[in-house]
Amino acid sequence: MQGVITLGEALIDFTPLDDQNMDFRKNPGGAPANVAVALSRLGVDVSFVGKVGDDVLGNFLAQKLQSEKVNIDNLVLTNEAKTAITFVTLDEDGDRSFDFYIDPSADRFLRADEIDAELFAENKIYHFGSISLIDEPARSATKKGIELAHEKNMLVSYDPNLREMLWDSLAEAKEMILSVMDEVDIVKVSEEELEFLTGEKDIKKGAEILKAEYKIPVLFITCGSEGSYYYLNDLGFVEAFKVDAVDTTGAGDAFMSGVLYNFNQTDLTLAEINNDFLEKTLKFANYSGSLAASASGAMAALPTLEEVQQLEL
Secondary structure, eight states: OOOEEEESOOEEEEEESSTTSOSEEEEEEOHHHHHHHHHHHTTOOEEEEEEEESSHHHHHHHHHHHHTTOEEEEEEEESSSOOOEEEEEEOTTSOEEEEEEOSSOGGGGOOGGGSOGGGGGSOSEEEEESGGGSSTTHHHHHHHHHHHHHHTTOEEEEEOOOOGGGSSOHHHHHHHHHHTGGGOSEEEEEHHHHHHHHSOOSHHHHHHHHHHHHOOSEEEEEOGGGEEEEESSSEEEEEOOOOOOSOOTTHHHHHHHHHHHHHHHOOOOGGGOOHHHHHHHHHHHHHHHHHHHTSSSTTTTOOOHHHHHHHHO
């Protein structure tokens, strides 16, 4: 069986049209929504579970996801709150910073009883992030997804995607992000997130701490333009594909989709995953992330399967 469920936020990124960060364009975004679109462009059957405002931006997001062939049967439109918006500003290297306008936003209102359990009987992988863990009822909805995934023997994938300014405190962020770490099979963190969660600057030591404490089967650590690591039984590294970065907003999500694409396609069980498979997976994911960083807009920049495969040749 194949197919991926992503759960979490869909929002609007306002991204700059010039290097002065003065004029902005509306772009669909939100990490789990980006991963859903990225997977669809790679040819994966994917369903998005979430909640947006029944407003002009929420309807725009629903239409966008549907146009990208993402199943939105579990996307709820609500009048409880508005769709979240974010202003993204870029520095000269294409690296971004965020200003969130959430008070709170509709995605925080997703309830556990709004999740269709049947969806979990039809898919192989459940993927989520930490933003849906910030507040109730979305926190319980996210954990309900984990529970349903375990019941159906699905792979569970987690990208903490830390956004410090969205949490009441860094202590709460760390506690909540780590609270589900022992319930997942695949984890992707940036090198900065690894240090935040473990207090360890050394990547190998930080990875060993997470692996040992939470028994994570497969761990990925991204290091931006340098490349990325995997940790199965030991640490392995794959260099990034070099590109001129324009906008890194969707690069991490494109990387994540590259990882999930390979786990979705393989016949290997989790116990059979080996270093050779992870090397190939990281190479594919690095290509996908690099392509996304070379164009503007989180979703707009997400590559197709053909584009990634061309780089692999």
